[in-house]
Amino acid sequence: MIERAEKRDIFGALTERERRAKSNTQTNIYRDCIAQEQRGRADGETNAVRFNATSAAAFSHMVKDKARELGISAAGITVVTQDYAYREQSIPGKYAISVAMKMDVHKVNLAPSREAEEEYWRVYYELGEANIKLAEFIRSLGYPAFAHHPLGMGRLLMIPFAIASGLARLGRLGVAMTPEFGPRIRLACVTTDLPLAIDKPPDSHRAEYCDRCLACYRACPVQAIARELTNERGIERYVLDWQRCRSHSNYHNGCGICLKVCPYDRVSGK
Numbered sequence: 001m002i003e004r005a006e007k008r009d010i011f012g013a014l015t016e017r018e019r020r021a022k023s024n025t026q027t028n029i030y031r032d033c034i035a036q037e038q039r040g041r042a043d044g045e046t047n048a049v050r051f052n053a054t055s056a057a058a059f060s061h062m063v064k065d066k067a068r069e070l071g072i073s074a075a076g077i078t079v080v081t082q083d084y085a086y087r088e089q090s091i092p093g094k095y096a097i098s099v100a101m102k103m104d105v106h107k108v109n110l111a112p113s114r115e116a117e118e119e120y121w122r123v124y125y126e127l128g129e130a131n132i133k134l135a136e137f138i139r140s141l142g143y144p145a146f147a148h149h150p151l152g153m154g155r156l157l158m159i160p161f162a163i164a165s166g167l168a169r170l171g172r173l174g175v176a177m178t179p180e181f182g183p184r185i186r187l188a189c190v191t192t193d194l195p196l197a198i199d200k201p202p203d204s205h206r207a208e209y210c211d212r213c214l215a216c217y218r219a220c221p222v223q224a225i226a227r228e229l230t231n232e233r234g235i236e237r238y239v240l241d242w243q244r245c246r247s248h249s250n251y252h253n254g255c256g257i258c259l260k261v262c263p264y265d266r267v268s269g270k
């Protein structure tokens with residue numbers, strides 16, 4: 001996959017127009033590869049022979065080590081609840097392994113640009129592949145496992161599981177943020193019957209630093225980011241105007257300014 005993208009780089013110096021066209025092509029290659037290589041691999045056959053670990057904690061270590069080996073940047077474990085199912089679908093399994101992959105900060109810092117847009121799609125592709133392989137690994141241990149793709153082709157809402165597993169908190173800009181990488185991540189999830197030790201959820205679902213920071217609110221060119229908190233069904237959060245954001249991003253072939261300006265990875269814990 002990467003090889004196919006790199007082969008297009010051998011022509012030497014490119015004009016701005018050519019560079020944009022090339023980058024757009026690379027984004028499309030990632031989209032195509034997700035559709036052609038990753039759809040239909042969410043589930044698969046489970047090994048008939050079960051591997052036995054000494055404890056659920058030992059299984060958790062094993063799964064997190066495997067996730068790291070696959071290039072996943074951070075992982076957290078919680079129990080499955082159907083409350084976070086996508087559009088009344090059924091989520092298989094008892095445990096959810098929420099995973100995040102970081103984006104290349106140098107490329108995100110070029111936003112809004114084709115390079116930044118390409119980086120978002122690269123991570124969708126790489127994380128999609130790593131997540132599928134994590135589910136395959138668990139099935140090889142003799143336990144069912146279902147891979148929920150970062151593009152949302154799965155059956156669940158990623159952000160609530162990422163928060164419940166202690167992996168991330170919700171930021172003002174409406175996406176999950178981790179202390180190490182801020183909002184410059186993509187999320188995926190594997191749900192499984194493998195007995196796992198669960199991680200502690202954060203004290204607050206919300207990144208409280210956002211109450212004192214308005215960087216993304218000020219930077220957004222279309223005022224899609226909320227200044228005030230909204231209380232929805234007893235949960236306080238900043239509600240993003242997705243329609244405004246999407247129409248701006250679609251018109252300009254991507255945006256990501258809010259991801260670029262967010263200082264959360266540098267200030268979390270303060």
Ligand code: SF4
Nearest residue numbers: 220245255256257258
């Ligand atoms: S991606 Fe752009 S338009 Fe959307 S919320 Fe962020 S800054 Fe605003």
Ligand code: SF4
Nearest residue numbers: 171172210213216262
């Ligand atoms: S830029 Fe500031 S307010 Fe916006 S999500 Fe990041 S930390 Fe929160």
